[in-house]
Amino acid sequence: MPQQYDIVIVGGGPAGLAAGLYAARGRRRTVLLERGVIGGQIALTASIENYPGIENISGFDLAQAMLRQAESYGLEVHYVEAKALERREPLWVVRTDDQEYLARAVIIATGAEYNRLGVPGEEELTGRGVSYCATCDAAFFPDQEVAVVGGGDAAIDEGLFTTRYAAKVYVIHRRDKLRASRILQERAFANPKMSFIWNTVVTEIVGQESVEGVRLRNVVTGQESFLPVKAVFIFIGHRPATGWLQGLLPMDNGGHIVVNAWMETALPGVFAAGDVRQHAARQVATSVGDGVTAAIAAERYISEHFPD
Amino acid sequence: MAKPLDVSDAQFEAEVLKSPLPVLVDFWAPWCGPCRMVAPIVEELAEEYHGRVKFVKVNTDENLDTAMRYGIRSIPTLLLFKDGQLVGSVIGFRPKSELKKLIEKALH
Numbered sequence: 001m002p003q004q005y006d007i008v009i010v011g012g013g014p015a016g017l018a019a020g021l022y023a024a025r026g027r028r029r030t031v032l033l034e035r036g037v038i039g040g041q042i043a044l045t046a047s048i049e050n051y052p053g054i055e056n057i058s059g060f061d062l063a064q065a066m067l068r069q070a071e072s073y074g075l076e077v078h079y080v081e082a083k084a085l086e087r088r089e090p091l092w093v094v095r096t097d098d099q100e101y102l103a104r105a106v107i108i109a110t111g112a113e114y115n116r117l118g119v120p121g122e123e124e125l126t127g128r129g130v131s132y133c134a135t136c137d138a139a140f141f142p143d144q145e146v147a148v149v150g151g152g153d154a155a156i157d158e159g160l161f162t163t164r165y166a167a168k169v170y171v172i173h174r175r176d177k178l179r180a181s182r183i184l185q186e187r188a189f190a191n192p193k194m195s196f197i198w199n200t201v202v203t204e205i206v207g208q209e210s211v212e213g214v215r216l217r218n219v220v221t222g223q224e225s226f227l228p229v230k231a232v233f234i235f236i237g238h239r240p241a242t243g244w245l246q247g248l249l250p251m252d253n254g255g256h257i258v259v260n261a262w263m264e265t266a267l268p269g270v271f272a273a274g275d276v277r278q279h280a281a282r283q284v285a286t287s288v289g290d291g292v293t294a295a296i297a298a299e300r301y302i303s304e305h306f307p308d
Numbered sequence: 309m310a311k312p313l314d315v316s317d318a319q320f321e322a323e324v325l326k327s328p329l330p331v332l333v334d335f336w337a338p339w340c341g342p343c344r345m346v347a348p349i350v351e352e353l354a355e356e357y358h359g360r361v362k363f364v365k366v367n368t369d370e371n372l373d374t375a376m377r378y379g380i381r382s383i384p385t386l387l388l389f390k391d392g393q394l395v396g397s398v399i400g401f402r403p404k405s406e407l408k409k410l411i412e413k414a415l416h
Contacts, residue, residue: 127400140382
């Protein structure tokens with residue numbers, strides 16, 4: 001028996017939670033589908049200090065607060081994975097492995113997944129020294145030497161967190177300067193435990209039971225080297241989680257969903273918000289804004305197309 | 309109510325290794341988001357397997373020795389022990405169905 005809703009939101013990060021709050025307060029019967037952890041990427045973020053009005057909070061706690069707030073107005077949350085979206089005039093169907101959700105409007109807020117290096121040893125040693133979450137795993141390398149791969153905000157922020165435990169943190173970056181925000185760069189350069197290896201890529205992660213080191217190649221000189229480390233924390237960007245929508249609606253070359261200023265996709269009644277959409281600024285604050293915009297647009301769509 | 313039992317480094321041998329029942333050990337820490345998502349699932353499993361499997365939690369902030377002894381490099385990690393032997397593990401946040409598979413394997 002398919003369950004019927006006004007609005008189905010796919011994804012429980014900041015965009016989905018903000019959309020859920022507005023949809024529920026609009027007294028629309030709304031369900032949010034989350035396949036993993038509420039908060040999405042921010043569930044793994046140790047501290048967020050650029051969400052206006054909140055000076056410092058862990059990403060997990062911020063997401064839990066958003067969840068409680070939305071649920072207090074009646075948002076339902078189901079921990080299932082959306083596998084397909086299809087039209088059943090005049091509704092949409094969001095399918096999971098064993099259920100169907102009927103919706104008048106759908107808000108896609110599936111966010112982005114972290115990129116993997118794609119080098120030998122990475123998959124085999126994941127959870128054995130290879131990590132995509134320094135906040136989760138840094139404590140298991142007390143007084144050890146570890147590596148962080150990447151040069152953006154996530155890499156530097158997580159690298160700084162890792163210095164609480166590690167003896168030395170090598171930041172391995174393929175360019176000769178960081179992409180991270182200036183304030184994080186200043187902190188990183190001032191931190192005596194942090195050391196930078198520029199113009200360098202990881203070609204292999206080496207280890208039997210656990211990580212023993214990384215093979216490196218300097219992209220300018222071509223010189224190869226080996227760096228003994230006990231852990232490799234990888235933060236090399238994200239790609240939108242839109243595989244399940246392939247061919248269904250227009251996306252850019254990177255797989256981001258094309259939307260207009262009201263977060264409307266090319267499909268009637270289908271909206272996209274947050275990191276999953278084209279030209280997202282990929283911040284908690286902008287994702288929240290996207291979610292709110294999408295919920296307001298969805299409300300307007302439902303009022304126009306389903307006058308009660 | 310069958311709530312998972314908090315176990316320290318000092319209690320690990322008595323509560324886990326010498327347990328007559330299979331034991332699922334949830335290694336976690338308060339600041340770890342995914343760990344806090346695993347917790348309610350482990351609590352549900354503790355209810356479902358009450359009397360057949362024992363469920364314990366090890367806070368790795370306070371009990372790093374046990375975590376290091378079993379080579380934990382990432383949390384959440386769930387380890388399953390039977391007759392004092394490590395018989396299975398799951399690293400990272402995984403759906404309930406996968407955790408059930410791990411437990412069922414040890415029961416048969």
